Amino acid sequence: MLELNSVRKRFKRFAAVENLSFKVKEGEIVSLIGQNGAGKSTTFHMILDFFQPDKGQILWDSQVMDWRFRRKIGYMPEERGLYQKESIKEQLIFFAALHGMKKREAEKILMYWMEKLNVVGKPSDKVESLSKGNAQKIQLIACLMFSPKLLILDEPFSGLDPVNADLLIEAILEAKARGTMIIFSTHNMVNVEKLADYIIMLSHGETVLQGYVDDVYKEFGRLSVEVEGYSDISKLKTLPGIERLNQDNNGPIHIRLQSESDGKLLFNKVTSEGYLPVFNQHYPSLEEIFKYEVEVNR
């Protein structure tokens, strides 16, 4: 288990990370969410022992984290890079060897992951001939092929189309099923909803929200409602319990309730006038929660 206890890192007067605490258990996925400069990469760099926290501790199975643990970590940094003039095979076998893997074993695993991630190209192809998406997949393979105990992925979905993003998600879930601890950062909340067990929202180094995804949803309650097929929006504005509402180009009406029980009153009102194809009272999406938290903590 990886554990961060009240970790703080400052660069001169700038507080990059303040009082951050969380745990990652085997087979668990934790997502760090935050805008640029929120402290996500700094957190990763501290876990990787690139630099020490000013305060607090980072523990791996109750032992203080140091460079010896790094070889158990698969890391995909935000800034992607590979030796452009080398072939996929040469490069990944070199990385595997650095983790103590034998050549034959590495070749076998490389083929498995190339097939699994649908990499277009042969192992003998040079990296410079690959598309950005395929190069990104190769970098993920470099992290996965030695079966790391901890996988750290900094913005793994940036620059990937939805089809390739789904392939990446499948690969991450396979690593999770094998018991790998996974931490990833992203701006894309849809992928957080698909992957994360536990989320931490950071803003200017401060933790503004953290918890298991289900608990976070429950904390916010089913306050969001979508209504389709109801035309007179002005009638809804006067209803009690409506915090705000808006409609996009005569499309669905988005309503935020003051409390979950106000949904019943709204339902009765809109259905009293006849057939209604859609009435959906749901938890806010992580994107809505994120925007809300950023606004509140500004």
Add this chain to the structure above:
Amino acid sequence: MVCLSYVSIIASSVATDKTSKLGEILIVMVDAKEQLFGKIMSIYLLLGGQMLIYLLFFKIYGESTGSRFLIELFAKTPSWLLVYVVLDTIVAIFISLIWTTEFASYINDESQIPAAIIPVMLLIGTGAVVAIFFNSPVYFSSGISTMRVYINVILVVPPIGSLLFPTLLAEKSVTYWEALLNLVLELLITTAIFRKSVKQYREGMLSKKIGSPMFRAFSMNSREKYK
């Protein structure tokens, strides 16, 4: 000359790692200290190979022409001087490589490689200029004390001392004890620089910015990028 040719190899190696944006990944897989040591050891292997080729060449040349050049060279050179020269060469190359790596860790563009090599070239050049003073007949007999103090001080700066002492020893201008003391001093300084370099190398491999205006000046691309 050996130092100069090897520093460019190590500068290119660090530049390749940095420009491939692999710094962070490599630091996770292999500690900065091990990486630095690995690069330096591979250069020593190269040096060993190079020396072996020279010796083989002279041996084959000697056998085919009947020349006894190599045998006489070794026979006439005091064994202690030979040992000292080997140790001294190891230290001189080591420190040249360390300095270069430290400078090269600031590189963000292959066009900046000369910027990492030039400071070391200047040091080696200083060593050569000082050698002219030091080996001149008037140096020990004259009373230019300020110059002598200055030269004695910079002799401790690695690799300047390493470049001078073999010839001074051969000319018997210094004793073995003095040469050994200088070697020990240089080793101590080198160790301290190496420790600092590991930290700098690690930070340099993680950094995406060019901090030094000198390095900006060496690259048009970077100058445009950081306008």
